[in-house]
Structures are given as structure tokens and as C-alpha cells.
Amino acid sequence: MGESMILYLALAIASAAALYSSVGHGGASAYIALMALAGLAPDDVRPAALVLNIVVAGLGAFRFIRAGRFDWRVFWPFAIAAIPAAFLAGRIDVPEHIYRPLLAFALAAAALRYLVWPQIDAVKPSAPPSPLVALPVGAALGALAGLTGIGGGVYLSPLLVFAGWADPQRATGIAACFIVVNSLAGLAGRASLFATLPSFLPWLVGAASIGALxxxxxxxxxxxxxxxLRVLGLVLGIAAAALIA
Known part of the structure; x- marks a missing residue:
């Protein structure tokens, strides 16, 4: 890949990181689409996207936790079930034509709700879910994250808000932490692909870090x-379009 293409890719990734990190997401779905458009091989894309995801979500998690936008009672049951599920699912190759349309439809529906009616979920009360509910849901979300090569926050944060388990601002910190642990587990499940990480990845990491800040x-x-919620709706819409593309 030429230097000019690397520069354009880094700028695009910085822009995506800025948008996604504002709602606690890592942006892996956008990075996957951008790197594929730039001509990277599929085996290079997913592990590189997970690395960028960890960097962006990790920075977001640190800042949102410090600002009080986090709830440990909500986070832990989702995370403890999601981590092994993401690791195991990360070792499975599922045909993209099976999961992509289903995920795109679900994300597009959530995007429409938060773009058109954000006030509905912005004002309703929230309470942590029972572990009996959160554990199996966390396992399912972790498996989805491992299969699709993204951290899972794009699934978790709208669910937290829609179900009334967290307010929109705390959902940003919870989703960011969830993405970090899931991306680490998914990356461990794809450890054999480490050798395929592109040599210019540090430039992309730097760009993503600036965008996340x-x-x-x-x-x-x-x-x-x-x-x-409005920004979340925009992010979900972009993620849905990236899955369809």
C-alpha cells in the first residue's frame, strides 16, 4: 500500500474513531469497512480492527469511568459471560451471508429509533438487570462479537438503553469496557492471525487515538x-451500512 493511501486511511480511521468513541464504541465495524475499501486482505482486516478497537475503547473506558459514566453492577454479569463466549466464537468461521443481513437489520432498526425518537429513552428510569438475565445475554453478545470480529458494544449499548438497564451516558462507559474485554478475548481467539497484521498498523493506531481523544x-x-442517543443512532446506521456493503 502506498504512502498516500495509508495517509487517507489514517485520516478516515481518525474520523471514525472520533464519532464512535463519543458513544463509547470502538468503531471496529467502520475500520473493517475502511480497510476493505483500501484493499487490505480479509485476513489482515479483522485482527487489525480488533487492535484499533481495543485502543479506542480503552481510551474511552478510562475517560468515561473517571467522569462517572459507568456502573459496575450492570457491567460485570455481561462481561463475565461474554469473555469466554467471544474467545470461543472468535475461533469459528461463519459465512458472512448468514450473519451480516440479520445484524444489519437489527442495527438499522435501533438507529431509526434513536435518530427519530431519542427523547423516549433519554428520560426513562434505569435499573441494573438481574444476573439471571444479564449472564445469558452477555454470552450471546460475546459470541456475536467473536463471530463478527468486533467488540460488541454496538449491540450492547442500545440494548442497555432500550431495556432500561442504564441511562444513555452510563451506557457509554459500560459499552467501552465491554468492548475492551471482548476485543481482547476475540483477538486471543484469532492469535494465529497476529503475523498478518499490517506493518503500518502503528500509524493507524496513532490516528485512532487522536480521533478517540x-x-x-x-x-x-x-x-x-x-x-x-442521536449520535448513537448515527453510529448504528453507519455500522448497518458497513455490514451491508
């Missing part, structure tokens, strides 16, 4: 609960 700062200083 911008996105999380915007979220912490400028987004109220309805604003978080």
Missing part, C-alpha cells in the same frame, strides 16, 4: 442524554 472530549463536554 476528540470524540470522548466532545461527548463529555457537549452531549446530553438525548444528544448521546
Amino acid at each position: 476528540i470524540g470522548t472530549t466532545w461527548s463529555l463536554r457537549g452531549l446530553n442524554q438525548a444528544g448521546v
